[in-house]
Amino acid sequence: MDGIVDTKNTQQRGIRRVLGTCSVLHIIHDGMGNMIYVLLPVLAQQFGLSLTQVGMIKGAQSAATALFQIPVGLLSERVGERALLASGTILAGAAFILLTLSSQFFELLIILFLGGIGLAVQHPLCSSLISRAYSVKGRRGALGTYNFAGDVGKFLIAGSASLLIAAGIAWQAPAVGLGIVAIVAAIFFILILRRIDIGGRPQASRDDSNVITRGWGIIDRPGFAALCLIAIIDNSTRAGILTFVTFLMIDKGVTEGWAVQAIPAVIAGGMAGKLACGFIADKIGVIRTVIITELATAIGIVLILVLPGIAAFFVLPLLGVALNGTSSVLYGTIGDLVEADKQSRVFALFYTLTAVSTVIAPLGFGVIGDWAGVHTAILTSGCIVLLTIPFTFMLRSAVAGNEVSAC
Numbered sequence: 001m002d003g004i005v006d007t008k009n010t011q012q013r014g015i016r017r018v019l020g021t022c023s024v025l026h027i028i029h030d031g032m033g034n035m036i037y038v039l040l041p042v043l044a045q046q047f048g049l050s051l052t053q054v055g056m057i058k059g060a061q062s063a064a065t066a067l068f069q070i071p072v073g074l075l076s077e078r079v080g081e082r083a084l085l086a087s088g089t090i091l092a093g094a095a096f097i098l099l100t101l102s103s104q105f106f107e108l109l110i111i112l113f114l115g116g117i118g119l120a121v122q123h124p125l126c127s128s129l130i131s132r133a134y135s136v137k138g139r140r141g142a143l144g145t146y147n148f149a150g151d152v153g154k155f156l157i158a159g160s161a162s163l164l165i166a167a168g169i170a171w172q173a174p175a176v177g178l179g180i181v182a183i184v185a186a187i188f189f190i191l192i193l194r195r196i197d198i199g200g201r202p203q204a205s206r207d208d209s210n211v212i213t214r215g216w217g218i219i220d221r222p223g224f225a226a227l228c229l230i231a232i233i234d235n236s237t238r239a240g241i242l243t244f245v246t247f248l249m250i251d252k253g254v255t256e257g258w259a260v261q262a263i264p265a266v267i268a269g270g271m272a273g274k275l276a277c278g279f280i281a282d283k284i285g286v287i288r289t290v291i292i293t294e295l296a297t298a299i300g301i302v303l304i305l306v307l308p309g310i311a312a313f314f315v316l317p318l319l320g321v322a323l324n325g326t327s328s329v330l331y332g333t334i335g336d337l338v339e340a341d342k343q344s345r346v347f348a349l350f351y352t353l354t355a356v357s358t359v360i361a362p363l364g365f366g367v368i369g370d371w372a373g374v375h376t377a378i379l380t381s382g383c384i385v386l387l388t389i390p391f392t393f394m395l396r397s398a399v400a401g402n403e404v405s406a407c
Contacts, residue, residue, distance in 0.1 A: 017196050018133045019142055021189070022126035023149035025085060028185055029122040030150035031157030032092050032178060036061060036112070037242050037263045038162045041250075042171045047105055051247070051374070055366030058243055059359045060109045064116025066355035073124045073348025080201040081125040081344070086190040092118030093182025100172040124348035129198065131335040131343050140332030144278020147328045151271035159264035166257045216349065217342025224337045224346075226394035228353050230290065231330045233388045235354045236361035237297060238323050240381035242266065243362045245304075245316070247374045252309035262316060269320025277325035278332055287392050289329050294388045296322035301382030305375055326388075333395075 036058060044054050076084055095115030102108050127143065134142040161174040194200070218224050242263060249259040273293070281289040300319030304312040338346045361381075369377035 015133045018129050018198055019146060021192060021196070021198065022130055023146050025089070025122055025126060025189060026146055026150040027153030027156070028089065028182055029092065029119055029153070031153035032096060032115070032182060033061070033119050034154040034158045034242070034263070034267065035096075035161050035174070035178060037246075038158045038165065038260065039171055039175070040243065041246050041260070042165060043108065047108070049105065051244070051366040051369045052363065053105060053366075055243065055362035055364070057105075057108045057112055058239075058362045061112040061116035061119070062239070062355055062358035062362070064113045065120045066352050066359055068117050068120035069124050069348040069352040069355065070345070071348075072121050073128075073345040076125055076128075076344045078201070081129060082190055082193045082198070082200055084121045085125055085193070086186045088118040088121030089186035089189065090118070090183050091115070093179040093186070094118075096175050096179035096182070100175050123351045124344060127331055127334075127347045127351075128344040131332075131347070139335050140278040140282050140329065142278075143332040144275055144328040147278070147324075147331065148271055148275035151267055151274050151324060154267040155264055155271055158267060159261075162260045162264055166260050216346055217339035218337060218346060219339065220337045223395055223397070224334075226391045227330060227333055227337065228350060229391045230388045230395065231327070231350065231354045232357045233384060233391075234294065234297075234326050234330070236357040237301075237381045237385040238327075239358040239361040240365040241301070241319070241323060241378065244365060244369060244374055244377055247369070248304070248378055249309065249313060251374050252312060254309040254313060258310070258313060262313065265313065265316035266320040266323065269317035270324030271320075273321035273323070273325030274328045276321075278328035281329040281332065286329055286333055287396050290326055290392050290395075291389060293322045293326040293329070294385055294392075297326075297385050298382050301378060301385075305379055305382075 040054050040058065043049065043057070044051075047053075049057070072084055072088075092115050095111050095118060098111045099108070099115070102111055126146065130142050130146055131139055157178060161171075161178075164174050165171055245266060246259050246262045249262045250256065277289055277293060297319065300315060300322055303315045304319060307315060334347060334350055335343065365377040365381060368380055
């Protein structure tokens with residue numbers, strides 16, 4: 001009996017360590033990915049960039065992530081997650097250091113593309129590890145916690161960078177510092193993951209290097225398609241807001257010192273939204289939670305547009321709750337629609353499809369902003385998010401059975 005209890009406790013500790021390790025990795029990667037938003041106005045000023053060019057350099061990072069997530073997911077089935085996670089973190093950190101040495105627009109594009117390759121590894125591989133470790137009942141809460149950790153990284157790292165820049169510190173200092181932290185952390189991560197025997201080369205690959213698993217393992221294709229469409233629209237809105245909200249605050253007359261805090265303000269609300277919405281979805285259901293968060297996002301966007309500068313600024317955390325909260329619900333639902341041994345590749349597919357929106361959305365909203373102004377660009381993002389509502393009804397039948405069994 002004691003042996004059974006000890007085994008169960010060991011398994012539970014292992015599950016918690018998976019979540020803990022992946023959450024720390026998420027802090028660093030999302031911190032790097034979102035620090036770019038803080039740097040965009042500074043880079044635009046230093047290099048004389050238009051809003052379209054701002055969208056292009058952010059899109060370069062997102063394009064690399066979109067292109068490499070599926071190859072990463074497939075490769076992990078042969079070599080394991082551990083080596084890929086460490087390698088990607090080192091590459092992303094090196095890109096931040098190289099960014100400070102750039103001298104022209106096209107160098108920015110190339111460096112951010114390389115950084116995007118490094119950032120491509122974390123979301124699909126960590127999400128898969130967590131999804132496999134937790135049962136249906138606890139999956140959304142675990143992935144919500146993991147997503148919350150990512151927003152902690154966004155808030156701490158992007159927030160710290162914005163404060164340093166507002167205090168007059170050159171942007172190169174936080175960029176180099178973050179790059180060094182990422183490289184050093186990658187070394188520790190691979191040692192920790194090896195110690196707890198997580199993310200190593202899969203047993204099937206050890207036994208037969210020629211084994212290739214066919215198919216995507218998607219159990220409910222219409223449901224998965226609806227889930228992806230919701231995520232693409234939701235991600236497009238989030239990318240548009242995060243790319244241009246600082247420019248909106250400046251246009252409203254908010255001082256530069258306050259305006260650079262717009263991203264941390266949105267992220268602060270997003271932290272609460274990502275943590276809470278996963279657990280809320282376990283209580284009231286996926287469909288209701290998605291509808292509530294998407295409607296709240298649209299309302300929040302209207303408010304920041306119509307309110308005066310400082311009043312609009314203080315709405316940003318509330319907007320962040322809804323803007324980021326939907327993602328925890330969507331990520332936690334993937335495991336309901338996919339075979340367990342195919343989750344790495346399907347998470348990679350899902351993140352790739354949604355990452356495409358972060359390539360197109362900043363560029364598209366940037367073109368609208370140059371043509372009709374930043375207010376119109378952000379209003380467009382608020383209208384687009386409402387397109388998610390019809391797709392939630394397509395998703396209803398796919399998740400109904402799992403919601404009942406999880407209660």
